Amino acid sequence: xxGVTQTPKHLIxxxxxxxxxxxxxxxGDLSVYWYQQSLDQGxxxxxxxxxxxERAKGNILERFSAQQFPDLHxxxxxxxxxxxxxxxxxxxxxxxxxxxxxxxxxxxxxxVL
Amino acid sequence: xxxxxxxxxxxxxxxxxSVINCTYTDSSSTYLYWYKQEPGAGLxxxxxxxxxxxxxxxxxxxxxxxxKDKHLSLRIADTQTGDSAIYFCAESMGSSNTGKLIFxxxxxxxxxx
Numbered sequence: 088x089x090g091v092t093q094t095p096k097h098l099i100x101x102x103x104x105x106x107x108x109x110x111x112x113x114x115g116d117l118s119v120y121w122y123q124q125s126l127d128q129g130x131x132x133x134x135x136x137x138x139x140x141e142r143a144k145g146n147i148l149e150r151f152s153a154q155q156f157p158d159l160h161x162x163x164x165x166x167x168x169x170x171x172x173x174x175x176x177x178x179x180x181x182x183x184x185x186x187x188x189x190x191x192x193x194x195x196x197x198x199v200l
Numbered sequence: 201x202x203x204x205x206x207x208x209x210x211x212x213x214x215x216x217x218s219v220i221n222c223t224y225t226d227s228s229s230t231y232l233y234w235y236k237q238e239p240g241a242g243l244x245x246x247x248x249x250x251x252x253x254x255x256x257x258x259x260x261x262x263x264x265x266x267x268k269d270k271h272l273s274l275r276i277a278d279t280q281t282g283d284s285a286i287y288f289c290a291e292s293m294g295s296s297n298t299g300k301l302i303f304x305x306x307x308x309x310x311x312x313x
Contacts, residue, residue: 089242089244089245118299120300120301129304129305129306130243130288130290130306131303132300132301132302135300137297142297143297143298145300177242177243179243179301183299184297185297185298185299186231186299187231187292188233188248189233191235191242191243191244191245193241194242
């Protein structure tokens, strides 16, 4: 158990819908990262928050957004869902802002029908 | 550019050593990581190495880093069937304000009894 929790574990929804994925980092970690794992794109970095502020953006679509709350949990919002958004979404956390060991949550498997 | 390359598949016999290789492109990488993913599971941090080190040993795992060739390897001694999984190499970009990870495609390790 990495200490990073993600909910829900599975999510099945229809095209055009909006979903919210939730992540709680390890106790004491200030950075939260979101990654997407799909068969065609592999594991890709989406976005990082540190102590409530956005720090880095990767290949994140404009239909996707995220935030980190004062209690340090984070949410990833996916809207206008398309079939191609079906993937495993991972959250990871680390203590610092920069390069550091990152521990991953169990992931949320999103299926868009 | 940001690119991490791994071979896709490795098959070994139980008890043999496994060597999984990885090449990366960013010479300013500060940390290099190995993660393990079992079927249907999340990413487990196996080990990591600082870019100023050549080697790191942790029980059955040995990581070798050749900075000149930008080559990283993971050796698993006495490979067991429980080691069957996908192994990801990742680099953390050399920046103080983000630790985003760039992952390779993953190497599937098959251990035959």
